[in-house]
Amino acid sequence: MTKEQIRETVFRVLGQIAPEANLNHLKPDRSIRDQMDLDSMDLLNFVVGLHKELQVEIPESDYPKLSTLNGCFDYLASRKNAA
Amino acid sequence: MAEFLMPQLGADMSVGKLLGWRKKVGDRVQRGDIIADVETDKADIEVEVFATGTIEKILVQPGEKVPVGTALAIISEEGPSPGAGPVPPSPSPEHAAPTIPSPAPLIPTAPAPPAGGPRVHISPVARKLAADLGINPARLSGTGPGGRITLEDVQHAAQARTAEAAPEEKIDRAARMRQAIATAMARSKREIPHYYLSTEIDMSRSLDWLTGENLKRSVEDRLVYGVLLLKAVALALRKVPELNALWIEGKATPRPDVHLGVAISLRDGGLVAPALHHADRRSLDELMRDFRDVVQRARAGSLRSSELSDPTITVTSLGEQGVETVFGVIYPPQVALVGFGKIAERPWSSEGQIVSRPVITATLSADHRVSDGHRGGLFLVAVNQLLQKPEEL
Amino acid sequence: MTKLTYREAVRAALRKALRDDPRVFLMGEDVGGYGGAFAVSHGLLKEFGPERIRDTPLSESAFVGAGIGAALGGMRPIVEIMTVNFSLLAMDQIVNNAAALRHMSGGQFNVPMVVRVATGGGRQMAAQHSHSLEVWYAHIPGIKVLTPATVPDAYGMLLAALQESDPVFIFEHATLYPLEGELDEAAAEQMDISRAAVVRPGSDVTLITYGGTLGKTIQAADQLREMGIQAEVLDLRTLRPLDARTILTSVAKTHRAVIVDEAWRSGSFAAEISARIMEDAFDSLDAPVARVCSAEVPMPYAKHLEAAALPQTDEIVRAAQEMVPHHG
Numbered sequence: 001m002t003k004e005q006i007r008e009t010v011f012r013v014l015g016q017i018a019p020e021a022n023l024n025h026l027k028p029d030r031s032i033r034d035q036m037d038l039d040s041m042d043l044l045n046f047v048v049g050l051h052k053e054l055q056v057e058i059p060e061s062d063y064p065k066l067s068t069l070n071g072c073f074d075y076l077a078s079r080k081n082a083a
Numbered sequence: 084m085a086e087f088l089m090p091q092l093g094a095d096m097s098v099g100k101l102l103g104w105r106k107k108v109g110d111r112v113q114r115g116d117i118i119a120d121v122e123t124d125k126a127d128i129e130v131e132v133f134a135t136g137t138i139e140k141i142l143v144q145p146g147e148k149v150p151v152g153t154a155l156a157i158i159s160e161e162g163p164s165p166g167a168g169p170v171p172p173s174p175s176p177e178h179a180a181p182t183i184p185s186p187a188p189l190i191p192t193a194p195a196p197p198a199g200g201p202r203v204h205i206s207p208v209a210r211k212l213a214a215d216l217g218i219n220p221a222r223l224s225g226t227g228p229g230g231r232i233t234l235e236d237v238q239h240a241a242q243a244r245t246a247e248a249a250p251e252e253k254i255d256r257a258a259r260m261r262q263a264i265a266t267a268m269a270r271s272k273r274e275i276p277h278y279y280l281s282t283e284i285d286m287s288r289s290l291d292w293l294t295g296e297n298l299k300r301s302v303e304d305r306l307v308y309g310v311l312l313l314k315a316v317a318l319a320l321r322k323v324p325e326l327n328a329l330w331i332e333g334k335a336t337p338r339p340d341v342h343l344g345v346a347i348s349l350r351d352g353g354l355v356a357p358a359l360h361h362a363d364r365r366s367l368d369e370l371m372r373d374f375r376d377v378v379q380r381a382r383a384g385s386l387r388s389s390e391l392s393d394p395t396i397t398v399t400s401l402g403e404q405g406v407e408t409v410f411g412v413i414y415p416p417q418v419a420l421v422g423f424g425k426i427a428e429r430p431w432s433s434e435g436q437i438v439s440r441p442v443i444t445a446t447l448s449a450d451h452r453v454s455d456g457h458r459g460g461l462f463l464v465a466v467n468q469l470l471q472k473p474e475e476l
Numbered sequence: 477m478t479k480l481t482y483r484e485a486v487r488a489a490l491r492k493a494l495r496d497d498p499r500v501f502l503m504g505e506d507v508g509g510y511g512g513a514f515a516v517s518h519g520l521l522k523e524f525g526p527e528r529i530r531d532t533p534l535s536e537s538a539f540v541g542a543g544i545g546a547a548l549g550g551m552r553p554i555v556e557i558m559t560v561n562f563s564l565l566a567m568d569q570i571v572n573n574a575a576a577l578r579h580m581s582g583g584q585f586n587v588p589m590v591v592r593v594a595t596g597g598g599r600q601m602a603a604q605h606s607h608s609l610e611v612w613y614a615h616i617p618g619i620k621v622l623t624p625a626t627v628p629d630a631y632g633m634l635l636a637a638l639q640e641s642d643p644v645f646i647f648e649h650a651t652l653y654p655l656e657g658e659l660d661e662a663a664a665e666q667m668d669i670s671r672a673a674v675v676r677p678g679s680d681v682t683l684i685t686y687g688g689t690l691g692k693t694i695q696a697a698d699q700l701r702e703m704g705i706q707a708e709v710l711d712l713r714t715l716r717p718l719d720a721r722t723i724l725t726s727v728a729k730t731h732r733a734v735i736v737d738e739a740w741r742s743g744s745f746a747a748e749i750s751a752r753i754m755e756d757a758f759d760s761l762d763a764p765v766a767r768v769c770s771a772e773v774p775m776p777y778a779k780h781l782e783a784a785a786l787p788q789t790d791e792i793v794r795a796a797q798e799m800v801p802h803h804g
Contacts, residue, residue: 018382020350037350039402040307041378051302060297060305084674084725157679157729206762208731226801227763234731234762235801 001080003073006054010072013049017042028069054080085134086154089143092123092391093267093414097216098245099123100148101155110138112158117387119155124263125355126381130388136160150216150241205232212237218244260353271412275330278456279410281446282463284470285433286426290441292473308426309400310371312443312466314476316398316421317341317362319465325454326419326447326462327395335418335453344394344414345374347381355381356397356414357390367476401425408444418450419459421466477660482630483653486516486592488661489634490554494524497552500638503530503539504556504592513558514594514653540566540591544574547589552638560595560609560647567612574643575618589644590637596649596688596738597786603774606782608739610647610687611748614715619643621715622669625690627657629713632664649688649738669714672722678708681796682726684749685736686712689787693736696792705800715745723749724757731762734795736787741769763799768792 011023014036021036033043047058047066056079058066065075089099102120112118117129118138140157143149203220205213209232213220218240225232289311297305320327320341328335341363344356357380359365359373380386399411400423409422424444431440445466449459469476480488493500502517508531511518521529532539536557543555557563563570570591578586597606614621620640624630630648637644675690676697685693690711697707708726712718727733733753737746750765771785 018350040309041375044305044307045375045379048302058302060294084677084729086729206731207758208760208762211759228798231763233801 001054001077003077006073006076006080009050009053010069010076013046013053016049017045026069031067032069032072033067050076056080084139085136085158085160087118087132087134087156087158089121089149089151089153089155090130090388090392091151091215092121092128092388093125093263096123096125096151096263098148098150098241101143101145102127103145104141104156106138108138108141112136112138121388123391124259125353125391126386127384128386128388128391132158134158134160148245150212150238150245152212152215153238203232204230206234209234209237212241216241257352260349264353267414268412271415275413275415275418276451277413277448278451278459279446279448280456280459280463281408281410281444282467283429284443284445284467285431286441286443286470289470289473290426304368306367306371307374310367310374311470311473311476312400312423312445313343313345313359313362313374313398314365314367314370315466315469316396317343318469318476319462320396321363322465323454323458323462325458326449328418328453329395329416330418330450330453331416335450338395340395342393342395344397344417345377346397346399346411347378349382355386355391356394356399357381357386358394360389360393396421399423408446410446411448413448413450418453420448422446422448477658479656479658480627481653482624482627482648482655482657483514483516485627485631485657485659486634486648487518487520488659489631490517490520491523493552493554493635493638494520494528497638499550499552500554501528501530501546501551502554502556503532503543505532505534505539505558507531507556512556514648514650516592516653517556536562536565537569541569541573543589543591544569544577544587547587547643548577548585553589554634554638555589555591557591557593559601559605559650560593561604561607563591563593563609570613570619570643571616575616578642579618586641587643588638588641590634590640590646591643592634592646592648594650595647596651597770597775597782598651598688600777600779600782601650601775602777606775608649608688608737608770610645610715611739611743611745613645613647614718614745614748616716619645619716622646623687623713623715624648625652625687625711625713627655627659628664628667631659631661632667633669633713635665636667636669647687651688655691670717670719672713672719673711674708674722674726675711676707676709678706678730680706680730680800681732681734682708682710682723682730683734683736683792683796684710684712684723684726686715686745687738689736689738692787692789693792695789696736696796699789699793700796703797705796707796712749718748718752720752720756723752724760727753727757728760731760732796732799733761734766734768734792734799736768736792738770738787740772741767742772744769766795766799768795 014023018036026035051058054076066072100122102122104119106112106118112132114133114135116132118132119130121128121130136158138156139159143155204225205220218237220232223232223236223240226236227233289308293306293308324337327341328337340361342358342360343362344358346354346356348354357377362370396417397414397420399409401409405425407424407427409424411420411422413420426441426443428439429442430437445463447459447463490502506513507517508521508529540555543553546553574587574589595610596608610621610623622633624633633646637646683693683697693709697709700707708730710726735746735749737744746767746769753765768787768791770787773785776782776785
């Protein structure tokens with residue numbers, strides 16, 4: 001799976017959670033949660049969405065690695081390629 | 084025969100716009116079926132029916148805006164039909180009867196106004212609708228016999244009021260929701276004598292248990308700590324049931340079922356507080372499922388009528404990002420609101436040691452007409468105790 | 477489907493009951509040789525013989541008492557009382573024995589007796605033969621009171637009454653006997669006598685009646701329809717036990733009620749209905765409940781005076797019109 005495919009998936013899942021948000025304005029190295037005003041339920045839905053789309057298990061202890069866009073891309077790429 | 088009425092989806096709703104029907108005349112409906120969509124100031128709502136039967140007549144068409152309580156459709160209910168068929172008119176021809184003068188009424192139709200203002204001459208059903216819609220009957224002129232204000236007079240007044248308000252249609256949903264919240268909150272602060280209590284709760288046991296539990300679970304089945312808070316509140320209400328009540332017509336009516344209203348903020352502004360039904364009787368897994376579902380639907384704008392109309396108490400949580408303490412404003416006609424701040428690592432005294440613990444501040448805003456501080460305190464203590472035994476929730 | 481009169485429907489039900497159940501017999505004044513005061517039992521003496529079609533002396537107290545005794549002894553008596561005015565002579569037997577014995581014996585005895593009573597005015601029979609005193613019987617716990625107003629009910633209610641284990645009074649309004657109607661015997665034999673009937677559905681006002689005034693009430697509803705008022709007509713069918721639910725459901729829909737009752741207004745069954753509506757549907761009402769009843773005089777003999785004393789279609793129309801907005 002290419003980095004571009006992972007990127008597309010992350011944006012698609014975020015879009016489902018917050019359809020009204022403008023994802024193009026997100027800064028890749030800042031907290032997604034702060035920028036989009038997500039709560040814990042949104043975060044859970046985000047992780048569930050990623051799990052469904054990419055078929056990767058994401059333990060709760062890894063949640064902090066998903067806090068920025070770049071973090072998401074790196075973490076998911078490594079999980080996907082390890083799998 | 085049952086009427087399907089425009090529901091009151093929250094204390095602040097007086098009119099609703101019918102967006103569309105999901106059933107047509109002749110269709111069978113069952114109690115609980117979603118049969119119509121209604122637009123309120125807050126959201127588009129899926130409206131459920133409370134009768135089982137067949138839609139006999141549709142009275143209101145999509146696009147129409149009508150007051151709460153207006154019949155939208157007639158549903159013929161099931162039941163054994165009586166054996167008698169229609170009857171041909173009586174064959175015995177009677178002479179045209181001379182008019183029998185009806186006896187003069189024993190009570191003069193316009194009694195002298197008692198001290199303290201004239202009595203309003205209004206029918207019971209009209210009086211009730213006027214009260215529901217917040218219309219002052221003294222300002223209406225009656226068209227019934229003897230100038231009595233009838234149901235139709237109140238309906239006309241409500242329509243006129245809606246027509247006056249029509250230009251507001253152009254204002255967007257967010258502004259209307261702001262207005263609706265303003266109305267409800269102003270009423271709450273005007274009418275409800277609030278008292279406030281707060282307590283700090285050590286969340287380490289709950290969070291440890293949750294971490295262990297979530298390790299065993301796949302992503303989809305994981306729990307958030309908010310569900311533990313909700314369940315603890317629901318169970319604590321059994322100990323102090325007077326907080327789970329509605330203030331109706333000047334007195335508190337205890338509610339047998341716990342329907343937790345969960346305050347959900349919408350990203351484009353405003354908030355809704357749909358109900359999680361029977362929260363005290365749901366397992367954590369069921370409650371989690373309900374919670375996720377309702378949050379998602381709240382944000383997608385597809386809540387159901389029963390969820391908006393029947394919460395018996397509200398829980399608000401400002402989440403992990405925000406502040407430590409929230410003292411909420413009660414949503415009438417409820418009589419209490421429970422608040423949670425964020426979980427923060429704090430110095431905590433335990434067995435003579437100062438340790439660092441994740442601590443959450445739980446607050447109670449309650450209606451002093453209905454409960455007192457002592458009982459409110461017992462409630463927060465019960466919430467705390469329940470959260471120390473998360474495995475039993 | 478058979479087309480027949482109300483009188484023939486009662487006779488057909490009597491014939492069926494006499495054929496089907498050897499415990500059933502009919503007794504009353506002139507039911508045998510004369511064929512009944514209203515010719516209901518015409519021909520039955522010839523068919524079933526004097527053992528089962530029994531003429532009685534002119535003593536209502538005696539033959540109603542005999543009916544109670546026969547019922548206690550395991551029979552299924554049908555007692556005919558010529559008019560409700562005469563039934564007053566049997567009131568002691570009815571109230572103190574028939575209605576009370578099950579209660580007083582702790583359930584050891586019951587009285588499965590059916591009493592058919594002709595009632596009502598409109599036939600120039602004057603003040604000793606024309607009143608509507610059903611309400612006095614509907615006042616009494618322990619008996620059922622049926623008021624068939626249609627051909628199917630005339631047939632089906634008698635057969636249903638014979639299935640009951642306690643006394644049942646059937647009030648037959650005497651102007652109904654020549655009424656013609658369609659009868660589906662099989663359907664009528666299965667009828668539920670516990671429910672009032674919505675004879676005409678409507679949304680603006682509920683017209684509630686029973687027995688002899690149903691026809692006038694339906695005529696009134698037809699006239700109201702032409703004026704743009706949709707009246708719902710309820711036939712109570714059974715006065716005790718009363719099907720209040722059907723009444724309340726209708727009033728909750730229409731917000732207005734007119735009760736049509738051929739009895740005198742004071743202390744009438746219409747008063748009972750009005751009270752029930754006030755108690756249980758107060759917040760549905762958009763107008764005071766109205767009653768159209770007979771004038772409070774002993775029934776006059778003269779035709780025009782009798783017509784003036786009885787409830788008539790135009791009064792029902794007027795009462796409904798006055799309470800529906802913009803039609804008063």
